[in-house]
Amino acid sequence: FREMWPNREYNYCCGGGGGAVGMGSDYKREVRMKKGQVKADQIRQTGAKIVVSPCHNCFDQLEDINKEFNLGVKIVQVSSLVNNALILS
Numbered sequence: 001f002r003e004m005w006p007n008r009e010y011n012y013c014c015g016g017g018g019g020a021v022g023m024g025s026d027y028k029r030e031v032r033m034k035k036g037q038v039k040a041d042q043i044r045q046t047g048a049k050i051v052v053s054p055c056h057n058c059f060d061q062l063e064d065i066n067k068e069f070n071l072g073v074k075i076v077q078v079s080s081l082v083n084n085a086l087i088l089s
Contacts, residue, residue: 002046014039016061032061033068040069050074052081 004011015021015035020028039062043051051066051073053059062075 002048004042012038014058014061016057021060036065040065
């Protein structure tokens with residue numbers, strides 16, 4: 001587990017909030033990627049191979065950031081992480 005810095009209430013928005021990313025991948029792309037540069041730098045600094053996203057808007061934006069900045073990471077949602085960790089008997 002590697003946490004980004006800054007984190008928690010001081011963390012930076014990925015740029016996909018407010019539903020902007022939900023309007024389509026080209027909607028405000030230039031603005032989203034400008035904000036996304038900060039998040040891309042944070043992700044790179046962690047050295048992580050998997051990035052866990054808290055919501056679907058963030059997931060979509062992080063997917064776009066991953067491609068735009070060639071991060072080479074896997075983006076997963078929290079629900080998928082929990083689902084994969086469950087052992088049902």
